Amino acid sequence: MAPSHESIVIVGAGIVGLNTALVLAERGFGKLITVVAEYLPGDTSATYTSPWAGCNFSAISGTDANALRWDRLGYAHLAKLASTSGGEAFVERTPSIEYWDEVVPHDKIEFMSGYLEDFKILASTSLPQGVSFGVSFTTFTLHAPKHCEYLYHRLETQYGVRFVRRRLPSIEAVFLDPESTKVVFNCTGLAARSLPGVEDSKCYPTRGQVVLVRAPQVNTNIMRHGKDYETYVIPRPRSKGHVVLGGFMQKGNGDASTYASDTASIMSRTKALSKEIAQAEPEILNVAAGLRPSREGGARVKRENVSVVGKGRTLVHNYGAGGTGFQAGYGMATDAVDCIEDILFEIGRGSRARL
Template identity: 65%
Template sequence: MSHSDSRASITILGGGIIGLNVALVLAERGYGPSITVIAEYLPGDTSVRYTSPWAGCNFSAISGTDTNALRWDRLGYAHLAKLATEQPRESFVRRTESIEYWDENIPHDKIKSMADYLEDFKVLPQEDLPEGAKFGVAFTTLTVNAPAHIQYLQCRLRDEYGVRFIRQKLPGLQAAFSNPTTKVVFNCTGNAARTLPGVEDPKCYPTRGQVVLTRAPNVTKNIMRHGKDYETYIIPRPFSNGNVILGGYMQKGNGDDSTYGYETEDILQRTTHLHPQLREQTFEVLSVASGLRPSREGGARVEKDEILVDGEKRSVVHNYGAGGTGFQAGYGMALDSVRCAEDLLRHVPKSELRAKL
């Protein structure tokens, strides 16, 4: 098989955190030069239709409580903790003190599962909770500078592992098989999975958030409060010269990409009320953004599927619908998707590049 033939034997559709994590898991197994990532948007872009750069983002208990979500969380925490230990500055991942409060609907099973592996985990005594909160925990979280982290992943994949990136919007899933050597396509198209011909998953919907990017170097602690009809969070952004993300909203089914002044005011009021470090000194508002989390009824879809391309059955591994948990669940979801494709990957040549690990 010539080099050019092998290049496209693995195609990943989508250049967000989900697609990049799939590429990373495959590259770490020696498949780097066989991978092509095809995406309309790539790290460095700031379209509202490209969700990953707008993320907060931290490891938190905001994710689902089903078995898959719990397992993906555990795997994701281990992956991010490794990056925070071995190359925090390069990967823009840092250990950060964290507190989470619940006003109601406390996910006890989930908290019990997370207590097994979260560093410095403890349940907070009732007297330490803010008024109206019923339960709280403290632990060491991992905060991620989302836009910088995905750029780190792309550079690492390209320069260390020989992964190829192509900026292109495909007309449908079938078009990902236009190269006859393609053995498997990973569909990591996020919000686009609802409308992409060949996928058109009616269970997909956007969940809108609005965030305020501020400069508040004295804010070092991550705090979240899960309320009845609100999510409030303060997330210091690692290695960003003191930038902090304030949020937010979880507006299910809302695909509006505008930002609103009254929401900004509400976010500033809630976060200042919640975080003592924000009250201690004035902070500068740098920008306001909205993002659309790629959500899905019943949780993320990670499974193998077959589609017809020119009358022939071809294999697709779907990996989308992570909602607001792509950065914490993405690595675990990637491990599962690659497992789904193991029989197909036997026919893909491996490279010696993985020796560089």
């Protein structure tokens, strides 16, 4: 049977699913891809986490070999986007400062210093009270919802990827046509915890609350990593002075409500952290909460053989990025796609034969 749009199916249209589609499309498989998702870029839901992100590249991710590699690939990807398509992709180089109160991931920082632009360890005399270590470098800030919409439209118009809005009852149902669907990428994020056929008990939500403000005087990304908190100030590219203030990393908390006390805490902490925020009272535009798709042991990127109506098929899991999807997602997608090179070769050969 000739390859069709159903040859490769991606379930989930968050940043990890979109990046998976992008990596495949960049390798020539765009017209053979269908992305199936309950929510698509432009939608909002507490469980559709990607649009709520800050978002930036930071040292907040893990320290294992996979996380280090994914970050490096992600930084290179964002650097290329910022240089070639920064305006339309809503990706921008931004000066950044990161502080640690106690636990400093020195090995991770040393690794990252090898590729971060303008990396510098800050003098201890310049650190705020209570901070034990700090660095500065050039980060990439993204306008999360707009970046997702950019990927969505680029995949459709440039590469011919098809998007279908559908809530699936099980992972088996993702194989749209048992005959033609050769491989499925499971990029379901937090839904992997309950989706029949996956039901990964290691998945859990990590609640965050953010405050979107108008503060055009802010040009610097700044983060402070504490024992029980994360405080951050992230300017949004091409947003007429919008800035995302946060936040919280509440493991296992699935409450998507917002609370005035959390807002007050965020405003107090960010004013103390950022001189730019403290210059003028920011105008609060919106308060939102989102549930990061976290996983014990880190993200799962793994190939699995499954039986669908008696036929052997391939399922590739790619989820569990937590709060690092925008910086690690492209690297995760690269690994996920690399693990099915044999299947892609066969699909590609069939496509060429059809031509």
